[in-house]
Amino acid sequence: MNLRRQLLARIRRFLTPPENTEEEFHSKYYYSKVWSETYFLGRKVFKCPGDLWMYQEIFWKVRPDIAIECGTFQGGSALYFAKLMDIMEINGKVISIDVDPMPDLPFHPKITYIQGSSISNEVVDKVRNLVSAQRKVIVILDSDHSKEHVLKEMEIYNSFVTDGSYLVVEDSNLNGHPVHAAWGTGPGPYEAIEEFLKTHSEFEIDKSCEKFMMTFNPNGWLKKIETKNK
Numbered sequence: 001m002n003l004r005r006q007l008l009a010r011i012r013r014f015l016t017p018p019e020n021t022e023e024e025f026h027s028k029y030y031y032s033k034v035w036s037e038t039y040f041l042g043r044k045v046f047k048c049p050g051d052l053w054m055y056q057e058i059f060w061k062v063r064p065d066i067a068i069e070c071g072t073f074q075g076g077s078a079l080y081f082a083k084l085m086d087i088m089e090i091n092g093k094v095i096s097i098d099v100d101p102m103p104d105l106p107f108h109p110k111i112t113y114i115q116g117s118s119i120s121n122e123v124v125d126k127v128r129n130l131v132s133a134q135r136k137v138i139v140i141l142d143s144d145h146s147k148e149h150v151l152k153e154m155e156i157y158n159s160f161v162t163d164g165s166y167l168v169v170e171d172s173n174l175n176g177h178p179v180h181a182a183w184g185t186g187p188g189p190y191e192a193i194e195e196f197l198k199t200h201s202e203f204e205i206d207k208s209c210e211k212f213m214m215t216f217n218p219n220g221w222l223k224k225i226e227t228k229n230k
C-alpha cells in the first residue's frame with residue numbers, strides 16, 4: 001500500500017466510530033462500578049453524570065412541585081433533587097421511599113423520607129396525603145429492579161404524574177440493555193416498561209432524554225402526554 005492510501009485508510013478509521021461504541025462504553029463504564037462511587041455533596045448517588053444532568057434539564061422544563069422517589073439508599077439523589085429545587089427557586093417537596101433506608105440520611109427541609117415498601121398500601125396512602133391535586137409531580141422509580149416490582153410501582157405511581165411531566169424508570173439498562181445480559185438477571189425495568197406501555201398510551205418514551213448517548217434508563221424517560229383540554 002502506498003503512503004497516500006495508508007493515510008486515507010487512517011483518516012477513514014479516525015472518522016468512522018467502531019460499531020457499538022455506545023454499548024461498549026456503557027458496558028465499560030458500568031462494569032467499572034464507578035457509578036457506585038459517584039457523589040453529590042459527599043453523598044453516594046447511584047446514577048451516571050449524564051442522567052443527573054438530564055434531571056436538571058427536566059426540572060428546569062417541568063418545574064415540579066413534588067418529586068416522588070422510590071429507592072432512597074443513602075439519600076444522595078433525594079438531596080440532589082431538593083437542591084435542584086433550591087437553585088430553581090421551586091417551593092417544592094421531595095418524597096423519598098425506602099424499605100430499608102441507610103442510617104444518617106441527609107437532612108433537607110424539602111425532603112420527607114418514608115420507610116416501607118413502595119408498593120404497600122400504607123406507604124401509598126402516606127404519599128397520597130402529601131400530594132395535593134394542584135401540584136406538578138414527577139416520579140422516579142429506583143427501588144427493587146425486578147420486572148414484577150417495577151410494573152407494580154408503575155401501575156401505582158403513574159397516576160401521580162401530571163401532564164407534561166415524567167415517570168422515570170431507572171436502571172432499564174439491566175438484563176442486556178446492554179448490561180448484565182450474560183448474568184441473566186431476568187426481566188427487569190426494561191421489560192416492565194414494555195408491558196406498561198401496552199395499556200398506557202398517555203405515556204410516551206422521550207428519546208430526547210437519551211441525547212447524551214449513555215443513559216442507565218434506556219426507554220425509561222416516560223413523558224406524560226399533555227392533554228390540551230384541561
Ligand SMILES: C[S@@+](CC[C@H](N)C(=O)[O-])C[C@H]1O[C@@H](n2cnc3c(N)ncnc32)[C@H](O)[C@@H]1O
Nearest residue numbers: 045046071073077098099100117118142143144
Ligand atoms: C438503587 S438503590 C437507590 C439509589 C438511589 N436512588 C440513588 O440514586 O442513589 C435501591 C434502593 O431501593 C430500596 N428498595 C428495595 N426494595 C424496595 C421496596 N420494595 N420499596 C422501597 N424501596 C426498596 C433498597 O433498600 C435500596 O436502598
